[in-house]
Amino acid sequence: MGSTSKEVIQVVLPHIRVYKDGSVERLADSPYVPSSPEDPETGVSSKDITISQNPLISARLFLPKLTQPNQKLPILVFIHGGAFCFESAFSSNQHRYMNSLVSQAQVVAVSVEYRLAPEHLLPVAYEDCWTALQWVASHANAIHEEPWLVEHGIFEKLHITGDSAGANIVHNILMRAGVEVLPGGVKTSKAVLTHPYFWSSKPVLAEPVDEHDKAAPHVLWNLVYPSAPSGVDNPLINPIVHGVQSLTGLGCDQMLVTVAECDELLRERGIWYFNAMKESGWKGEMELIEVEGVGHAFQILDRKTDKAKDFIKRLALFLQD
Template sequence: MDSSSITDEVSYEFLPYFRAFKDGRVERFFGTDVVPPSSDSQSDGVASKDVVILPETGVSARLFMPSTINSGQKLPLLVYFHGGAFCFGSPFCPTYHNYLTSLVAEANVLAVSVDYRLAPEHPLPIAYEDSWGALQWVASHCGGQGPEAWLNDYANVRRVFLAGDSAGANIAHNIAVRAGVEDLAGVKLCGVCLVHPDFASRDGYVTKTWLFACPGTTGSEDPRINPAVDPNLPRLGCTKVVVCVAEKDGLRERGWFYYETLRKSGWGGVVEIIETQGEEHVFHLFNPTCEKAVTLLKRLASLMNEG
């Protein structure tokens, strides 16, 4: 075998989004295009900016703030984790920038969209650690003395919500579990929304993508992918969870299994499940103006404005 054929040998691919080669090269076909943040909120009612939130690792985030906010007003804060099989995606690409802009405008909240590091260059659990670090960064603003003025001035850290889609929903769940176990210095996590979440199946099957992104996993015995084996599930650190599934999504049954598992776990909160008929995985990101995507957006917005 010549050297060129070795170089081109694929170790894993998730087409049409991602390909990794055995020589360490990675090709990403989604999430690599960048739309700049918008300091002018006149066109869509939302301003955005990028900040480094973990200087020691360079992890950053895109922040979103509605233009309707008034001086001294405190709004709920959403921390969002993008999807992409733990291997691709970005808060800075048009798909996620536009979605968070629409969600912030609809819900009238602040948002932190986290740019956690991606596998395989940064295998799991690095994405979990980055995401937990992002929530700790949020917590650093509890006394109004944090590094980011938008959060100091406008964020109600007693009304924090987590959300994510696909792998990002998995991250949001795991961060919520950790928030129920560890102290967050004044942050009150009120709710979590998991859109088309990526978990183990009812029979314990885990996807090849998970095994690729988390080479140290124990598979179906790993509580990060299989909440049914997590002794800390009853300590989930919020009072409301909304699980969203889609009828034609290959992960649909996993979302239902998660919902049933959480409902029976002894956790003291309220869990709700919403199924969108006739749609596939993360349809709302790729067809955001369709009626069902707008309905889903409004449901997420209402979660952050209840109570």
């Protein structure tokens, strides 16, 4: 193998390195862990399932310890973060976070394993997650027969949450859910967008003006969706760009948006998005939470800190109400 085969063609530290031979080194991944019949810390059970064979879309399902055999629970679809290009529903960080959230929220959860860029460029991830949401909703009519969903799921309480890029995906599939009917007429009820990844060609609020186009959210978007019409002003990443579908059509009833005080790249975007939703005339209920003294995705990366535990408890309460 010649030395040029491992030539780096793009690197975005500390996230990802792409080589000329097509290989990808994901620098920020946490190791994969297996599912578990019963997590010793939380009592949550998990298992891995296939949603679609072609394309291959899978998920990790989570079920809290039941108090009675036929107990009914809200359903939570979770979409992990990682700039559309790293992390996994099967990684240790995401798995342990979901165990904590599922245990406290008392939901049956579907953590979606969507295909990652740059091997699968956007909009693939959006399509995968929409397929996953359709698959979950189809259980209301027993079209599919995943027993945890059929036996325990309350389809009138179908919630969806995502972190960072996952929160971006949540917004976009909720926009789709506002105009397309899910199987069985199921509707999404509550949404949580944690540290959402949005961007645009112009800085907003208190974002630095200098070298805006060199910031990681800008560079990563060009990596994961190089053919995006209008670049970082594509409505998938800039939901407020002129001429796009009105935010009033967002397909859920309640939304919680959260930001972190020390999230230098995306704090302003979360507030910007929340304000735009409030001003749009959307009829749902909205709340914004800012956690002081913490950084991006702290609830996953620093899960055992008091602030992370308090935050997960807050999310669980929102999903329970």
